[in-house]
Amino acid sequence: MLLTRTLHATTPAGDMPVKNQPVMTAPTSMALDMPDLVSEVQEAFEAQLDVSSLLAISTGLQAELRQHMVASEQCMLPSFNYDLPTGQEKGVYLAVEVGGSNLRMALVDLYGRHRGVDCLKIRRQTASPIAREIRHSTGYSFFDWMAIQIREMLASEGEVRLEGDVVRMGVAWSFPIEYVPFSHILLARRLMDHSQTSIRSGNVLGMGKGFRCSDTIKNQDLSDIIHAACQRQKVNVRLDAIVNDTSSTLLARAYLDPATRLAVVLGTGMNAAIHLPIAAFHPSKFDLRAEKPGPSITHVLTNTELSMFGKAIFPRSRWDEALNRAHIMPNYQPFEYLVAGGYMSEIVRRIMVDAAENDGLYVHGFPKTLLVPYSLDTHTLARIQLDKSAGLTATRNLLHEKHQSSVRPSFQDAAFIQKVVVSVSRRSIAYFAAGVHALTSLLQDLETEAGLESGLDHVSIGCDGSVINKYPGYMETAQETLDQLQATEAKGRKRVLLEKTQDSAVLGAGVAGALAASSSPPG
Numbered sequence: 001m002l003l004t005r006t007l008h009a010t011t012p013a014g015d016m017p018v019k020n021q022p023v024m025t026a027p028t029s030m031a032l033d034m035p036d037l038v039s040e041v042q043e044a045f046e047a048q049l050d051v052s053s054l055l056a057i058s059t060g061l062q063a064e065l066r067q068h069m070v071a072s073e074q075c076m077l078p079s080f081n082y083d084l085p086t087g088q089e090k091g092v093y094l095a096v097e098v099g100g101s102n103l104r105m106a107l108v109d110l111y112g113r114h115r116g117v118d119c120l121k122i123r124r125q126t127a128s129p130i131a132r133e134i135r136h137s138t139g140y141s142f143f144d145w146m147a148i149q150i151r152e153m154l155a156s157e158g159e160v161r162l163e164g165d166v167v168r169m170g171v172a173w174s175f176p177i178e179y180v181p182f183s184h185i186l187l188a189r190r191l192m193d194h195s196q197t198s199i200r201s202g203n204v205l206g207m208g209k210g211f212r213c214s215d216t217i218k219n220q221d222l223s224d225i226i227h228a229a230c231q232r233q234k235v236n237v238r239l240d241a242i243v244n245d246t247s248s249t250l251l252a253r254a255y256l257d258p259a260t261r262l263a264v265v266l267g268t269g270m271n272a273a274i275h276l277p278i279a280a281f282h283p284s285k286f287d288l289r290a291e292k293p294g295p296s297i298t299h300v301l302t303n304t305e306l307s308m309f310g311k312a313i314f315p316r317s318r319w320d321e322a323l324n325r326a327h328i329m330p331n332y333q334p335f336e337y338l339v340a341g342g343y344m345s346e347i348v349r350r351i352m353v354d355a356a357e358n359d360g361l362y363v364h365g366f367p368k369t370l371l372v373p374y375s376l377d378t379h380t381l382a383r384i385q386l387d388k389s390a391g392l393t394a395t396r397n398l399l400h401e402k403h404q405s406s407v408r409p410s411f412q413d414a415a416f417i418q419k420v421v422v423s424v425s426r427r428s429i430a431y432f433a434a435g436v437h438a439l440t441s442l443l444q445d446l447e448t449e450a451g452l453e454s455g456l457d458h459v460s461i462g463c464d465g466s467v468i469n470k471y472p473g474y475m476e477t478a479q480e481t482l483d484q485l486q487a488t489e490a491k492g493r494k495r496v497l498l499e500k501t502q503d504s505a506v507l508g509a510g511v512a513g514a515l516a517a518s519s520s521p522p523g
Contacts, residue, residue, distance in 0.1 A: 041317075049427060055489055058438040058441065061309055068309075077302065084275055087112060088113070093517075094108075095108045103146060105153050105506070108509075110511065122507065135211050136212050143226060151235045167237045168514070245265055260462055264461060264468065280449075306435060338428070341467040349375065381424075391411050444493050461498050
């Protein structure tokens with residue numbers, strides 16, 4: 001059996017989308033008879049984590065990935081980034097990360113890869129909460145506020161340019177970028193969308209999270225909007241690149257390590273970016289571009305939207321099926337629903353409710369707060385899994401503190417919940433590793449088919465996100481699983497190495513700006 005390493009803590013899952021539904025009635029079962037349910041949980045979540053089963057999942061995912069490179073408006077979306085950084089790019093670049101709650105800015109210094117780990121540094125950074133009154137402002141007020149924050153940060157560094165050379169800037173969105181219009185909208189969870197027309201520009205379609213400027217700026221070029229706002233504040237900047245968070249992670253890691261060809265973000269949600277041979281894509285993927293990539297272009301940085309894969313591939317438990325049915329967008333992101341931190345805790349909560357209703361968990365009364373969907377966070381799960389205290393006292397106290405009931409949960413309650421957490425966490429790691437194996441296998445096979453193999457002996461993957469980076473043991477166990485998968489299939493592929501990447505959104509935005517500034521049009 002794979003995945004025996006102990007797992008540790010991560011960040012809370014936060015709010016997740018569910019259909020409007022009545023809160024359940026508190027269970028009142030009085031019998032304590034849970035061994036059968038423990039066996040069912042372990043069978044449902046761990047029985048198919050052996051190497052052969054994971055390799056079969058990987059094979060299925062590879063076929064699905066290839067299919068979506070030919071025909072899909074939702075997945076395997078080629079970006080306007082054709083090249084990865086050489087590591088020779090140098091200079092100071094302004095990096096801006098715009099999210100639904102915060103505006104983060106940094107001055108990023110690129111010194112050249114020859115400097116080793118010190119080649120890419122954040123000189124100064126700030127984070128400004130986007131207050132409700134800012135989100136509710138109309139017209140271009142939000143972008144004026146953004147320009148003021150940029151001016152103040154640059155002024156503190158003596159970098160404000162009123163005339164002469166511009167400050168070059170890269171922008172990272174914390175949500176996906178759409179490259180083609182959809183015939184129907186499946187983006188209820190997106191905070192902001194725009195249809196990208198080049199690496200330097202994109203037409204804004206809308207903004208969520210209460211941003212009332214949406215109607216004013218709809219269908220306008222984001223680069224023009226930001227540039228005009230900065231000009232009104234007498235800040236001379238140029239927006240050179242727009243990237244999403246996963247692409248930023250790949251660019252940031254690739255600047256440090258030339259073997260980096262993929263990036264994954266795994267936290268509340270999940271996604272992956274990958275640098276693939278352009279010949280493997282159907283030409284229709286580039287139909288809407290004014291400038292098509294020319295014959296000298298060999299690769300393209302691709303937003304996989306990996307969360308959407310695997311509906312017909314991954315085994316699912318009855319609790320997974322219940323989660324999917326209750327979700328506001330059932331079947332939209334089947335991979336994410338099985339793996340990401342935002343859903344691991346909800347699966348555990350649903351099993352707990354089941355056990356309380358039918359098998360005697362919390363015999364003196366189930367906490368009412370746990371009847372609310374997504375009320376259990378992943379940080380709590382991780383602390384439970386780590387608990388080695390006598391009688392699981394730490395778990396019992398933690399649960400009683402966060403989800404009070406008439407009586408503190410018993411040792412039997414805590415032991416059952418801990419076993420459930422272990423099973424759900426193990427499956428998350430195994431499926432994540434299978435997904436990474438599928439992506440890296442696809443990359444190497446496509447490059448072999450196109451005669452574009454690199455001379456490097458391994459493939460590095462930049463990793464960011466609260467689960468993959470902050471859940472101690474997650475990355476290490478995923479690496480062990482990847483090693484086992486490659487050793488078992490014995491196909492002679494290069495070893496895959498997971499590498500932690502921090503501050504990747506702003507670092508990658510800075511690298512994207514530098515790369516765009518030094519590149520020529522596709523040809």
